[in-house]
Amino acid sequence: MSSIKPDRLRPGDTICIVSPGSPSLTSIHFDRGRARLERLGYRVIASPHINDLHLLFAGTEKVRADDINSAFHDDSIHAIFCAQGGCGTSQVLPFLDFSLIAKHPKIFVGYSDITALQTAMLSKAGLVTFYGPMVATEFGKQLTAYTANSLLTLLTETETTVEVKNPPGREILTLYPGTTQGQLAGGCLSIVAAGLGTDFEIDAKDKILFFEDIDEKPHRIDRYLTHLAMAGKFSEARGIIFGTFHRCEYYSSDTYYKFGVTVLDMIKERIAPFKIPAVFGLQFGHVVNKLTLPVGGHAVLDATNGRVFVEPAVA
DSSP: OOOBOOOOOOTTOEEEEEOSSSOOSOHHHHHHHHHHHHHTTOEEEEOTTTTOOBTTBSSOHHHHHHHHHHHHHOTTOOEEEESOOOSOGGGGGGGOOHHHHHHSOOEEEEOGGGHHHHHHIIIIIOBOEEEOOOIIIIITTOOOHHHHHHHHHHHHOOSOOEEOOOOTTOOOEEEEOOEEEEEEEEEEHHHHHHTTTSTTOOOOTTEEEEEEEESOOHHHHHHHHHHHHHTTHHHHOSEEEEEEEETOSOOTTSTTGGGTOOHHHHHHHHHGGGOOOEEEOOOBSSSSSOBOEEETOEEEEETTTTEEEEOOOOO
16 A cells, blocks of 8 residues: 655644553643643644543543544644553554545654554555654653654655664664665564554565564564564565664573573574664664654665665655
């Protein structure tokens, strides 16, 4: 399916906040995030059921999906930002109206567990979405200038190809050299792996895959990568961008600590047979200074020199 670029974000546009997974743990961070978006010059509204609570989730899966569908259907809303990730996002997938989403394309921003929605929106509706900061997490806590600039550049730039660069001192390692180009697809590695075998699994054909994660030990990262490899996803892809894997190392209390194996060791071992351009260390996802990446946007990966270029992802 060809991708659909949403309209760019303009001053005064209305942003709707949704909670596809977990509820906000405290209203303070949600309120701060909302206020910060308003100070940037946008009108901000919350979806009707954003404060619902059901088990670990922000309401039932049907209610959460209804809020997302309604936000896409409402032409007065120009962009949809997720409040936070958490858990349970994939539960809403059977209730989303992908034909509606394709007919009313608009900016959709989130990361982490939101990966499930972004993967499905690309494969089912062709919509380009944005793997970037969320309202109650980054906007409501520690939104750095670097993070804000990366997001707003991708949401507003319609003419110029942008090089997504790490902050100073953050090295990008070449895992396999070469240059390639294609649509970006991926997100949180464990969420992508969990979607395999479902009607919403990732389409890796001719894609540049990108992955990051948090709180997963090296043997679990290896399990996810092995699952993707055995599902044929790496053999279909044109390249791979690995981000950071926060709190994914072994500690002295862990059984496998004595082996001295790292996530990077596992990644190198698992992707070596595929011989496609690959890098490690791009700063996106679960890091303080985070880049925003367009899921479904067109990118060029120069793995030899550790550089990534993204074409305009909004119209």
